[in-house]
Amino acid sequence: MAGGKVTIIDHPLIRHKLALIRDEKTGTKDFRQTVSEIATLMAYEITRDLPTREINIKTPVASAVAHTLAKEVVLVPILRAGLGMVEGISSLIPTAKIGHVGLYRDEETLEPHTYYAKFPAHIKEAKVLLLDPMLATGGTVSESIKILKNNGVTDIVFVGLVGAPEGINRVHTDHPDVDIYLAALDEKLNECGYIVPGLGDCGDRLYGTK
Ligand code: URA
Numbered sequence: 001m002a003g004g005k006v007t008i009i010d011h012p013l014i015r016h017k018l019a020l021i022r023d024e025k026t027g028t029k030d031f032r033q034t035v036s037e038i039a040t041l042m043a044y045e046i047t048r049d050l051p052t053r054e055i056n057i058k059t060p061v062a063s064a065v066a067h068t069l070a071k072e073v074v075l076v077p078i079l080r081a082g083l084g085m086v087e088g089i090s091s092l093i094p095t096a097k098i099g100h101v102g103l104y105r106d107e108e109t110l111e112p113h114t115y116y117a118k119f120p121a122h123i124k125e126a127k128v129l130l131l132d133p134m135l136a137t138g139g140t141v142s143e144s145i146k147i148l149k150n151n152g153v154t155d156i157v158f159v160g161l162v163g164a165p166e167g168i169n170r171v172h173t174d175h176p177d178v179d180i181y182l183a184a185l186d187e188k189l190n191e192c193g194y195i196v197p198g199l200g201d202c203g204d205r206l207y208g209t210k
Helices: 012-022 028-049 081-090 139-150 165-174 202-207
Strands: 006-008 052-058 063-069 073-077 100-105 112-118 127-131 155-159 179-182
Touching (some): 028 155, 073 100, 081 127, 100 139
Parallel strands (some): 073 127, 155 179
């Protein structure tokens, strides 16, 4: 597999919560809440390498050297399912700014087209967490990374819940500089482009649209 690093964040709590969202019997409310909780747990691990800088502060007792984040974090959910991960991550990083990107697939050419892209002012200097729960073919994710790079972003990681090998290959072939974080790597895509075993259509399950 060419390209950057793939990290599967394997933790008992994440495994337990994945079982809940994979289960077809889990309803909208619990599905949405659990996606958010998994995103929170993943964020803790993904931000492990964030740079910090020393600051001098005064505690009520003495002067002290402390540390503060040295780089802004920007979350960029891919509409619409990526929105389900925003609250969970921003609960850990409340200062994170949020951009949005939306794409649709041309039914004839199958090429992705951007219908919405709006980013915070200083996104070029930030660490960007691109969010989409499902890394399936990788086409939408790859195109979203291209849009971010066209906006001057250089520090991008992709964060998804469930991925397929096809999606990882596509992202790493197109963008070998982008690391991928997933909660689970599944077996394959089926003929309809769904991840197997996966969890079905994540957007529909998040928003109750089916
Ligand atoms: N998008 C989804 O929501 N689910 C899949 O299995 C693949 C893409």
